[in-house]
Amino acid sequence: MSRTTGAAAAFEDEAVLLVGHGSRREESNEQVRRLAAGLEGRLEIPVDAAFLELAEPAIDEAIATLAPAVSTVTVVQLSLFAASHVKNDVPLAIQRARGEHPGLTLNNGAHLGIHPSIVELLDDRAAGVESELGVDRANDDVAVVLCARGSSDPDANADVHKLARLLYEGRAFSRVEATFIGVTEPLLDETLHDVAKMRPDAVVVLPYMLGDGVLAGRIREGAAEFDDDYPYVDAAAGDPLGTDDRLLAVLADRWQEARSGSREMSCDTCKYKVELDGYEEDRGGARAMLRALTHQETHADRDDVDEDPHVHDAPEKHVAVCTNRTCAADGAPTVLERLRQTARDSEECDARITRSSCLGRCGDGPMVAVYPDGVWYGGVDEDDAERIVSSHLDRDRIVSDAVDQTL
Helix, strand or coil: CCCCCHHHHHHCCEEEEEEECCCCCHHHHHHHHHHHHHHHHHHCCCEEEEECCCCCCEHHHHHHHHCCCCCEEEEEECCCCCCHHHHHHHHHHHHHHHHHCCCCEEEECCCCCCCHHHHHHHHHHHHHHHHHHCCCCCCCCEEEEEEECCCCCHHHHHHHHHHHHHHHCCCCCCEEEEEECCCCCCEHHHHHHHHHCCCCCEEEEEECCCCCCHHHHHHHHHHHHHHHHCCCCEEEECCCCCCCHHHHHHHHHHHHHHHHCCCCCCCCCCCCCCCCCCCHHHCCHHHHHHHHHHHHHHHCCCCCCCCCCCCCCCCCEEEEEECCHHHHHCCHHHHHHHHHHHHHHCCCCCEEEEEECCCCCCCCCCCEEEECCCEEECCCCHHHHHHHHHHHHHHCCCCHHHEEEEC
16 A cells, blocks of 8 residues: 655554454445545555454454554444444454564554434435435424344443434434344334324434445335335335445544544443443453454354354354463463364364463463353363363363353
């Protein structure tokens, strides 16, 4: 990538890595690349694209490509809200890259989140649907339904409601409701039926998504079915965010915040950091880290995947061995090697065995965690390692006398 002069002179040794989710639809991946190119033009420094899964390059590959050319890489996340990818997977990939490239400064930027430019963009998307329906919020009763994907993270879901409220404030909509296409409630059809009870003149359904993929299609179908079911209400769905230039303004802000250290991810309502009703079992840094480790293994195969979203070719089990200082002193490296050797010799074992940083059980190690089973073994020696493979990994039988805890 060519370097620029003038405004870019102060940043000539810096690059940006824009991280998208990745999709089987190449059109969606190309959207990430177009935004990367647009951001490069705006910042006047090199911007590359990388993906969490299903597309190439992966984050570690992209950083390895940039590392010889620059001294600083700032990662900017093309994620709408802060759920597990933002909180776990990307930070873990960056931390691993720091170990691989000790001379490289790596900054971790925040997700898109709540931003005035996004509210403005949604307002314009709503105006486009109003024009299509022949209504005007100033003279007609227009309701808006903002539909997001939905997450198992309450922090991310709460931000959808905040965004809906900001879209409502100061505008002439009769109401703006937050809803979801899956994972959590309220679901789109339920919200639309509730809105219909208020008998608005029109309902504008806004997909809160970046790409025009499967989920956006389902939202359009839901809006069309609602329009057929309620002849006294005109309804239609708008377009996703796409590659609108206003997203570049948000990404530029997140880049500047990350490189200047002026913005940290909000942890006030993060289920991994605080105890939230209904999510008590999710709290704890070790759980978040192991969840990320487990899911990252599903990101490894970017070619041979089937048609179901988020289903990947991946090992049946992931084994994390704590090799932090205390466990290492107690023989964790030997345990790790014995696990790997025994697993290689087994014809039944389908597991990925990797190092882990501290699991928070110092003094009880070496610690070995087997996921997705959530079984932690403590005080593991070489003989225990062989039994974990031959019994637990081969035959799915827990080595009960070595269990430290289960999650």
